[in-house]
Amino acid sequence: MIPVKLTLKNFMACRQPETLDLTGIHPACLSGENGAGKSALPDAITWALWGKARVNQSDELNGA
16 A cells, blocks of 8 residues: 555644645655654554554544
8 A cells, every 4th residue: 555645633743734745756755853743754654554653542642
């Protein structure tokens, strides 16, 4: 399965709805400031596909 679009809302550091379009992207590099939400992207993909992320409790994924 190849994800092509991911929409995040209130997921970890992503408070407002954000859509990531992966169409046509093959290799990618995530870079940015600490706390910018880089690690939220692979966590969101694994959560969407398999219902699992690197945290133990699903309430830790809530952006609250």
